[in-house]
Amino acid sequence: MNHWPDCLKNRRCIIDFIISFLPKGGRLNILSSKWKNLRRPPCIRGWIPWIGAGFEFGKTPLEFIEKARIKYGPVFTVIVMGTRMTFVTEEEGINVFLKSKEINFELAVQNPVYHTASIAKNIFLKLHEKLYITVKGKMGIFNLYKFTGQLTEELQEQLQNLGTHGTTDLNKFMRHLLYPVTVNILFKKGLFPTDERKIREFHQHFQAYDEGFEYGSQLPECLLRNWSKSKKWLLALFEKNIPDIKTHKSAKENYPTVMQAVLDLLEMEANEQKSPNYGLLLLWASLSNTVPVAFWTFAFVLSHPNIHRTIMEGISSVFGTAGKDKIKVSEDDLKKLPLIKWCILETIRLRAPGVIARKVLKPVKILDYTVPSGDLLMLSPFWLHRNPKYFPEPDLFKPERWKEANLEKHAFLDCFMAFGSGKYQCPGRWLALLEIQICIILIFYYYDCSLLDPLPKQSSLHLVGVQQPEGRCRIQFKQRK
Template identity: 40%
Template sequence: MATDYYNIFLLWERPVIVFALLVFPLGVAVLYPIYWGRRREMYPPCRGWIPWLGCAVQFGKAPLDFIEESRRKLGPVFTLKVAGKRLTFVTEPEDFDCFFGSDCVDFQKAVQLPVRNTASISEESFFETHQNVHDTIKGELAPPRLQKLCAKLNVKFAQQLTKWGKVGRSDLMSLVRRSMYVSILDTLFGEHVLPTSNQEAYLEFEAHFVRYDDQFEHGTELPEIFLREWSRSKKWLLRLFAAVVNTEEKQTRLDETLLHAIIKTVDRPHAPNYALLMVWAALANAIPITFWVLVFIYSDQTILAELMEELEQVIGGRGKDLTDLHITQDDLQKLPKLKWCVLEAVRLRGAGVITRQVTRSFTLRGYTIPSGDMLMLSPYWAHRNERVFPDANCFLPSRWENADLSKNQFLKGFLSFGGGRYQCPGRWFGLMEIQLFVAMVIYKYNITMMGPVPDVVSTCF
């Protein structure tokens, strides 16, 4: 016993041991509440246990299907760990206001890196000019300006649609793409500013842009070394837009276009980059949606007959040449069933996911959503919520009769154009151009579909 007391006495003579014995209880007293507090925080249920990779492999195979599978397993709020990122999904309509309106989330920070990767726009330039670019596009494509833009598109669409011929068999997407690409580019950029008049030059542009668009989703995340062909097309397009900007700066135009407004808004070194991004925004969504509208309409003879009757009441019976057909913005307002078809196609074939970055932790449904997470919302699945859209998987244009479209009010729960401060700035122009193109096609052509309506591909964008 005396020896034990002696050993303890010797321990107290060692400063390091004395320090440790004094500090350890103090450390426990300070850190335990912090640790316990963190343990008490409830984070959303999570999938993806593999370090860094998470569930990227399963997610990448069929993103939309995997999102819905995760919702069923984990509940209305859940997190997917994908390639070093935490993607936290909200899936119930009651929580969407938080996604769009919370001051704890940020749209610009969510999209800055994808913008840099796909258009080579620096972080500094993006944050300095993004809001001004958004507001410029919103102003240039606002409803009061649509009458003039509609008249230009009417002429351009007529020129392109006459090239379809009278009888034939072709790929509908290719026909729509070529007709709309040329028309929209000439309208928003100026007559032949881009290579739309020379067949060989245009085909080269189309090939590069289609490749750029097809792999755009991968380009937002993957290094260009893994996307060599995509990177080559991106650089080709940037060189083209650099030459366009250089030429247009020296021109004096009485009728300036959206391109010229953008050039004046952004810093000069990045003007070609913003021009590329603007063209992508103008073409990437409008063309596929137009294709789907036509597919849905021509696959349902009852709907087609109703639209034909509506068209005849507004612009007269068939017989006019397309170059003599003048459909105004006012005429389009008198074609509600056509607009219902467009919006219903947008509902069914709109964006897969939209995102915000969490800048400050907040609580949702009892879960702590930590700062740094990417907050995700899937319009694709939100539009298939049977509580909001009965018979959600069916193409039912008549459901839009309940929307007050005369006041530009969509159905509750419709999210394809986003929400909040940075709602899609070109949505009214986009709806107008699709309505106009579809009206002209229906007026002029009898189309027979060679197969059933194709299934949608499971992608996020």
């Protein structure tokens, strides 16, 4: 370079010199891409091409994120399996994530939906918004009254099988209680099997599918033999039962189930052949988070004697002290027991998903960084919920903090992101909260319960969905007299 003019020895001047020979449009493109968007977030690339940091990241994702936050700050990029994932772990970037027109939800999830439910990308993109509106309408706040009686009856029916006393694993107990309740209400009464062998088979396949969902969303199905087997089993279950679901009419209710509404829309859109696939997606969405939230809420309450005692006093004041008679739970009853809802929301805060994702369509600015187009932008509710600015003493279970939320107007606390936010919030959030509220009321009304094991740690293996427990957690129960 010694024979070049002095001004061209400077790197910026070299590029300016090259640009001067380009057409005007080319100059603008290079200028904007090279200089306006120069500084990207710190990037963890790993040492294996394409796989990147995949092995280290996949072992314990939450721990990996925490170490990266400490080393690189709240915004950083990780390359995993050829995908650039840029994490936003604190409040910086929330407005960009939720409000920017350059960030897209559907493009972020179309690949996972294709891998886990075999729904083609073009079909998903065509139908998603219509299906979202349909499901949101069926399970929205103005239709919750339709589910209260059904949930109470279904839960009482399942509790009758519990017996008068015993010891059981709490996680297993919640599955046995909520699997049939949710399936019978959202799909059709009687869809969930009653034969013991078939019940075990359903549990086996759904748990295998659920536990491998995160891996199944990213890896080829041929590498996940057991997971693929359970996926096919569940799809075959829906294939067999879709005709009955479609024509089923409840003897008590005059309105269609959520799955029937989905089937009606698919028929209108000439995509009936995908009915089992959307059935599988609805099943996973309705069970994968509700069950662990119910588990953790119950465990947190039992591990805090003062909170447990206050809840028991509230239930007795509303429904009486006896535990044998069947009760009806109404919306007015729920309003008299706000502590239960606070406990559920505090549980969700502490065990929130590791990430929710969006696709970057055009470069966006977060702090001093520019996140390039094509990245997956990953907002972390798990870490946002540990920001002491919004949640003082963030690691403590403090349901009373939810007094400050305007729950009557369906507003959560600031920076609470467990259900997402904006256009595509979780459409089933209000029904899930209702189901867990009624579940806790009925268990405590009918049974005296106590923990036999310490509160388990949360698993750090998964980023998607509510954190699962690590290790067993047994309870002892005895029917109230």
